[in-house]
Amino acid sequence: MKASPKIRFVDVHGHRRAFVTAGQGPALLLLHGVACDHTTWDRVIRPLARDHTVIAPDLLGHGRSAKPHADYSLGGYANGMRDLLSLLQIERATVVGHSFGGGVAMQFAYQFPELTERLVLIAPGGIGPEVSPIIRMATMPGFQELMSLLTLPGIRHVNRTGLQLAHAARLPGTRDVDEIAAIYDSLRHPEARAAVQQLLRGVVDRRGQFVTMADRAYLTASLPLAVIWGAQDPIIPSSQARTVQELAPAARVEIVDDSGHFPHRDHPREVLRIIRDFLASTQPAAYDPMRLGELLRRGQQTGHAQPERSLHAVTG
Template structure:
């Protein structure tokens, strides 16, 4: 089943690879970064609402959606570089970067690599805050993944599996809440290039023990950039208790829990999600990068004084 495109998709070639993106609205810029196996359409329920007050850029990350799927660098650092280049081509200098799951890890890396271009950070059930992650993601790193999924995506079997997943998501317990999204991802794996790209992505961030990447060692840097975490309480992909871990190492982070939502709170509760994001945007001032202050924070590490911007208190 093809994902529904509600907005005009534009394309630009960067470093010889086609990049697909949606750009709507006007005003200060928000960069929306989707998760593993998804594309810009994951933001369909919230794009138009956010575009009422902001310029919204929602790309398909390399290896996903309608963007190219080459043999390339699929690390979070590589993705952050790609987003810097896309924004430069579009003439956008500064953004509030909002990332979901894998996109949350990319958002954190973008803010770390390009603090001068980052006004705020919104992380939605992000990777990088703990080791735990669903076994469905870990299995992607196994040697037989591509061959096995190639069999599972043959037409009769894929139709049976995806239908079963969507039914289970609709009527099953909370544990099956996000299986409709898994079904959407499985549909994309018909393309062997998508399977290969996904394996490269996961291998860069996860091994058999769980997540490899972490932001906790650099979380103190968020003291100078307004940062919010949004998490569904029924998330069985990356557990919501990672939010408390983030707040323990970075007390200025605002945390909002969406009751009953799964791994995709922006789809499960779009109105509440947009209200949370709008309130965050309206009650925080955009970060202004100061090289001297940034250098001092790096030298002091986690003991650095907060200084700079005052981040609004927790909303949840």
Template sequence: MAKRKPNLRSVRELTPTLHHRTIHGYRRAYRVAGSGPAILLIHGIGDNSTTWSTVQSKLAQRFTVIAPDLLGHGQSDKPRADYSVAAYANGMRDLLSVLDVERVTVIGHSLGGGVAMQFAYQFPQLVDRLILVGAGGVTKDVNVALRIASLPLGTEALALLRLPLVLPALQVAGRVGGAVFGSTGLGRDLPDVLRILADLPEPTASSAFARTLRAVVDWRGQVVTMLDRCYLTESVPVQLIWGSQDSVIPVSHARMAHSAMPGSVLEIFDGSGHFPFHDDPDRFVECVEKFVDSTTPAVYDQDALRDLLRTGVSERAITGTVGTRVAVLDAMGADERSAT
């Protein structure tokens, strides 16, 4: 790993500041800090840009770090709108264009990982590198709670959080559960789940959450899967970061994505849950910096992309153990494909 540059910037410059831009008539919030090559941080479902607070200031010592609130989340507007993964990718393109940012290293967590992958697929000319953190959209498997929430009346039950004492009672139960489950994946993830739930009682927030969830999950699991298009990242440096005890997206998804993405780098945080950048922020920053230092930004080549599309996925490009390769091929054959 290249020696880190000394921090010569003021603390004020490295502290993320909240900004707003109106795009297509909707106000979009984002936090930005630092200077240098651009990094785009995309959060997960129900979350917001503050989830990156543990790492944004550290990364800003070397990079311009932009962390938006996705439409329907945080301090961005929450209209009745298209909350599909492809629509979110369009929103990232539009925000970067407004900010005069021409190329980025994209880091996406959970749903944001699916958005990051979709962004790289739709706008490869804008992507230097791709980093997926506990990313959704690898196969259909997902936590059963999200499957239940996607059912009719499932997300509508979030209205109960507006009743007096319901949310405080859940928070108390969560703290007890966290103590009981300790350092397990569920124990590690409960505080963040409760933090996200605390933002959902507001009607427009719960409605946006419902629309977003149902765009990517139904009772059978994740609807949008990306394994059949992973081969398109052949010329893009890709890093996968996962917690070994992720209770939302199993770590097996990391191994399958690694198998399907030629040349990708896999980092598993032993003992971490769904938020490895919360569990070990210093290691997370070190992994990102090392990855950036050791890779060359992708070069967009339309002819090469056209050839890849014509050839399609090749079984020979799928790596890993026999079991992992079989799992990837089985998922590609059995899972529903995104028609985007």
């Protein structure tokens, strides 16, 4: 079994950023979700690196990146990804975002269309309000104090072992529990808990997700977009894929059967097939400020743009 790509570090605005890179060719920027890190992509990095330059960072506040008291907004993360690409001398990239990373990917494309070739969103945040009660709970007062108790060494070991055993036994309701166990373990660090709560409060409240792409989805008419969702996602329901089809009729939407919130880990071969086919069948977006202005004017007048292409693919 080949070793994982070696982790590298770079300072951006005085904060250490961790990332891995692999391969050569057109750039793919892989953005993980809340309380995860670059290792969530372990099953797809090397295959994608056969003909692409793959960059998989630990977002600020995650993994081996710094966890300061800082800006954990979508815009702040988008700025950080722009700076990382600039330091790596990468001019443009196809951005692949999972969960919260999907929200960052959409924000990146909105702020920096000249840097964005395509978008691939995997179970993305920012489509509709529905989200797991666990995510909503993490935004509430007392979350950090509760997690400080639940992640004490003895308690954490027992709970994580229980979660892993439940997943191995395939008990009902244990979809993604192995991934959730790793996330739970990462929250043993107080600075990680603080970062997670701060970023979630910027996009989620007790009623669910309140930051949405809906009002700007018409801008994807000029940007190749693919969305992948696990059919049994317990965190962000796959029913939101229908919203994508309504908001961005030109998007390619794929539902992966027998998969939860992490289809790139449940079924990496299927996700690789979808991504490769999408890359091969689309051309990188050509940044055109005149075209962007036209879309903005049309959206301002009508509330949305008329679809320019038919739906590439429905659920699979």
